Amino acid sequence: MSSTTATVTKRAHSTLQAKPSGFMSDIVTVAKRALRAIPREPEAILPALFIPTFFYIVNIGALEDLTESFPGTPGFDYREFQLATGIIFAVTGISRATALVTDIQSGYFDRLLLSPARRLPLLLGLMVADFSLVIALCIPVIVLGLVLGASFGTGVLGVAMFILIGASWGLAFTGFPYAIALKTANPGAVASSFLLFFPFAFLTSSTVPLDALTGWMRTIARFNPITYVLEGMRSLLMDSWDWATIGKAFLAIAIVGVISQTLALSALRGRVARG
């Protein structure tokens, strides 16, 4: 019997039928693939580990003595102050957007679109993987902070909330690179989406406290959502839970998330319609 006849004979007995797998199942399927791919692309993850630890150490080396000697700030601990900055640098811009561009260019995205899966899970699945990854990326930075003497007055739950705020910010920001990926299908454009982060990252209290910023910079920083995210995270290093500050952090994350995810969904609709 030829190999083809054997294949077909076997196939002929197959009675299975395709059926919609469900919204959540599609998210899990897409997320599992994305998570599988992460350790296979260490070159995409290593900078995300290096950059935050580099900035954390360098900022401490450069500014610790100066900031701790500010008049009127007794007990100020710059190592704790910088920990939130390190997390923000670790989680911002981390996404599977470049992999999505590769999928679009290779035609694999079309294969996914040909399946009965709804379109939204194809994006949400990637974001679930991103969320898992940014949580993982927070851990080495926090460990480094603890090793260098930072401590969480709010305890283990405070650490968990610290990670949750950081990871939620990372997730909120992913909409931008995904929107660019879906709109342009250009890896260069996606890579430069990191530039979007610059005004967020530096026109804020990332290196020195808000009150120590010069006048114009302080004004801009007050409109920068990252300022509130950083303050929310830093509040967890204090001795008690400051729910108002934490609430403002989540509100800032929600505002950025709504804008970025709206852009991403609109780009997804455009990509699907363009074919």
Place this chain on the structure above:
Amino acid sequence: MANVIEAEGLKRSFGDVEAVRGVDLTIGEGEIYGFLGPNGAGKSTVVKMLTTLLSPTSGSARVFGLDVVEDAGRIRLRIGAALQDASLDDKQSGREILTMQGQLYGLTKSEIAQRIDELSTLVEFEAIDRWIREYSGGMKRRLDLAASLMHNPDLLFLDEPTTGLDPSSRARVWEEVRALNSELGTTIFLTTQYLEEADELADRVGIINKGVIVGEGSPEDLKRSVGADVIQVRLADTGDSASHIIDHVTRVEGVDHVERGPNGLLVSVSNGAAAVSPVAVALDGAGAQVRELTLRTPTLDDVFLELTGDRMEVGQ
């Protein structure tokens, strides 16, 4: 025989470019339909519309009686497609690709395992757990075909499935396509720029050029439309005398028509054996310098030339 695909006046533009300019199609259950045309003719755009990946600018298409725009989700459950350039993820293994494909089509774990086993002659057992970037072009194509078959589709779209493959891999894909159709009754819509492929596989062929179907029928009927036989004449130099030579040859009894072909003429005749000598005499009488004169049966390439005035140019 029920119609699986019905399209009327299907058009698709990209900006000012009209890629598909009004395609009508009717494809019956269990058919292998070959969609033949050169690069850029509009084949893939038609496939994308029929597979719900792209909305038509105007016109309509129904697959299994379902509208490609309104009922896209239900259509996707019943079709499979292997698009141009095996669409795979290089950093996954063959098994991972097939498993994910099965999951997206709602198959259970045991169904996925069963299906991978059934498709194992397409994807070599020893390669299935290797990353796809280690696969050869032929292996990628076969895995792509296996992925499109994971959910047992009733209609399979194959968009240039053998472009770039070596002859042995091409023969293997052809064998599988024939088997799918004959043993399981899967309807197959196959686009190709290879005339031989359409001739070998298709029950009916539609020839598309510049976004319009210019001819349709069984390969035999299409070839018969050119004439029973073709005398291919290679000339030393046609120069300015080509029209004069064509006039001379056209007047020969038994000659249906004469086309200018590559390096010479293509003479369609109803009885090749009887017409060869008179044609040779007429060529001599017209002062043509004949390098070679061959009698053969018509090919789809002759049909394409007859219908479009151009030879098919196969892109890579």
